[in-house]
Amino acid sequence: MEPVFEFPLELAKRGPGSRVQRLHQQLRAAIIERRLIAGTRLPSTRRVAQAYGIARNTVIAAYDLLMAEGFIVTRAGAAAEVANVATQTGMSGRKRQPRLAPRPPAMDWRKAGPAEATERSSITRGFELGVPEHRWFPSDVWRRALMRASSPALADAFGYPAPEGRPLLRAAIAQHVGYARAVVCTDNDVVVTSGAQQAFDLLARVLVTRGQTKVAVEDPGYPPLRAAMSAAGAQLVPICVDEQGLIVDRLPPDVRIVCVTPSHQFPTGVAMSLARRRALLDFAQRHGAVIIEDDYDGEFRYGTQPLDALQMLDRNEKVVYVGTFSKSLFPALRLGYIVAPPWLIEALTEAKQSADNGGNVAIQEAVARLILDGDLARYTRRMRKRYARRRDTLLAAIDRDLGNWLIPVEPGAGIHLYARYRDRRQAQRIASLTAQYAAGARDAGSFLLERRASASASAGIAFGFGCIDEEEIEASIARLARAIGRA
């Protein structure tokens, strides 16, 4: 008997279900996977029956099922044909789809820059902001921790997790922020999140009443935080920053939430002064506002300023502290946390439960081990030294090569450095050359919510030094300086 023609399948003689079901399923799979493409004429039922040695009624029944499901079509007097499943599924009715809920502005600031050519997945990231070095990450230690954390002997590591986070990790985080950032808290004050972004999102869900709550944000500031607040229906109130941080005097009395980056303002790099910290805490106390402290890279401190977390000064349960392991370990981990006052914990736990019902258990367990065994502290210490060298190299290079155009701000913490324009009239030209010659570095303009005159005080460029080595820093800055000098 001749082989079965255009049919790219062998009929399994055995298996679950009846022969009709098996034939039906195999034909359907072939159509879905495009092994049988649209328009292919199917052999007659008689021919299939003969070829496979099965009853013709079996084939007819299978064809009928396929027809009922729309996978094959028949025209009067013609053989059955494979239907155009892809077109039916992929193209029709686009106009008649229901309206989507109102959407907040897009938040992918990494793509937002005019000459930003960096792919998210690219390896060479140059001066990209907020991306730490991973070359010296202790992968062996991490993988061992991950192995232990996914041991089948860990009996409770398979079921549904506690939404607020694994107890061991909550305890480890409480210890970690106490040591590293002088944050005052116990295990019960910690809610584990999927990165700082989910912390913002959960806080927005819990604290923002749609269309009513005014949320003050630093301007320039961190776009993804604004996106989370907007998504929950907040009214954003941009507040200028100067060399002491957020200008507290400019807060309208009716803002209910104030979002700040006191350790290392994003992107202008200043640390909020003690006077401003006190003024902000006073403001919150007087007006019943909540302060969200985003401490995104405060672990890397360079000694000049003794300022710890703002949370430490809070005596009225006004400050919610948000931390992340994206900088101290790596971003792909997607692990962050909220240290919140007791009155917020239950609401945050419920919000987390509704949002995703808790995070991956093995990852949480492994990070807890890394903290409790001291590996995180060791790695942070090591990286602080390396980042300090990069910071110093970058400071010196900007001073030496770009001093005519930029005034670098010495960062007391973190993994990016900010440099102000000497002459705002040159800003656009320098920004455009920077985008071209110092990939990843960003003009603060892209972090502004309002383009107003007063913002000019903080106009400048942010250079990440998390994932660029000293040699490349010097070469890139020199190249940029030549380009600016030439133009």
Place this chain on the structure above:
Amino acid sequence: MEPVFEFPLELAKRGPGSRVQRLHQQLRAAIIERRLIAGTRLPSTRRVAQAYGIARNTVIAAYDLLMAEGFIVTRAGAAAEVANVATQTGMSGRKRQPRLAPRPPAMDWRKAGPAEATERSSITRGFELGVPEHRWFPSDVWRRALMRASSPALADAFGYPAPEGRPLLRAAIAQHVGYARAVVCTDNDVVVTSGAQQAFDLLARVLVTRGQTKVAVEDPGYPPLRAAMSAAGAQLVPICVDEQGLIVDRLPPDVRIVCVTPSHQFPTGVAMSLARRRALLDFAQRHGAVIIEDDYDGEFRYGTQPLDALQMLDRNEKVVYVGTFSKSLFPALRLGYIVAPPWLIEALTEAKQSADNGGNVAIQEAVARLILDGDLARYTRRMRKRYARRRDTLLAAIDRDLGNWLIPVEPGAGIHLYARYRDRRQAQRIASLTAQYAAGARDAGSFLLERRASASASAGIAFGFGCIDEEEIEASIARLARAIGRA
């Protein structure tokens, strides 16, 4: 010189920062960690200076900093004392905290039952719903995959992930749902989520307009889905289910979203009939509604019903398919996915980005490997057989021992079995004994949104058989039968 009294610290002679800073930080750490408790009188600055061999001014400066921060207090004429940091942070001002945003009803249905004593972290789960077996999970395969996925050689595994999911996993899921559930899709139609719960949450964000959008849900139905919809401000419209699934005729024409579990209704266990599936698709097409298909345990099918995913029949981009690895792998993984029509993908990606900026990369990569290497399919096949045996054992046991009171519904898929009350007047008595003698099993009443007469048609008890072996099934059902017979 005498040792330094009540001071539980050694002053580090070297280290970052000045001596003042080091002393200040060590004292502060001691207070935060309660090594120095509230009320402890501090030794005089002179005494500390002598004990440590440092200048008295250094000690005075450190004390001043601690005082400024509120960690120590002084009273006129008395020595400095450690302040009550815990009280200040933990107790004050509870009344004056800002109001929280309106919260949806709590969703932790696992804790909701009247006699539900099961701890989330408990190991013995009896008839608990939605919890799969993990004893035969191929931990060695999984750990190898996880090792490969966290290799330092995987250059793009450290940075920020693509919010919509890792490309390899999106491709693997498209292949998996094509084979296993006949879902018609390509890689680009897949959005990876943190469990099915986040899928519901993202869909609610994107499709629900607060206070306006009517969302039809099965009644009885799955509480966490309702919680996600409520959190986004949906108006829930409960729709009865009968032995063919959701009663499509009862849908009001103005619902915009219809949420269904067509493979295995939660909790009543019926598969939606083909007629109802067609009617539902018609409804969506006529009224411009979207259907959310929650296929939470459809991988485990027992052969009697040839019904695949509802999505397969959709020709108008109306069905959004939600899948999860919580049942086919394990819940603590927190990995799920949405297969959405093209018009939804961009909005979902943005919502995911705002929600948590993407999931853990190593977990995604490892699951992709498990799928592509065929391990998931193998494991599913193996577990299907084991679950089938448990299902048969449970069916037979209920028939034999509880046949006077309950009519079991043969489940065509999934890992729980539903049994209807023969006599509704006995329902309460049986439910209460069930809670006592068959831990984890749940009366459908706890899944009802509306307690109305029409719901009585589906009144009964759901028994999970995911994590209970045959012996225990028989023993528990026999025990329950004795208790019911006795009472």
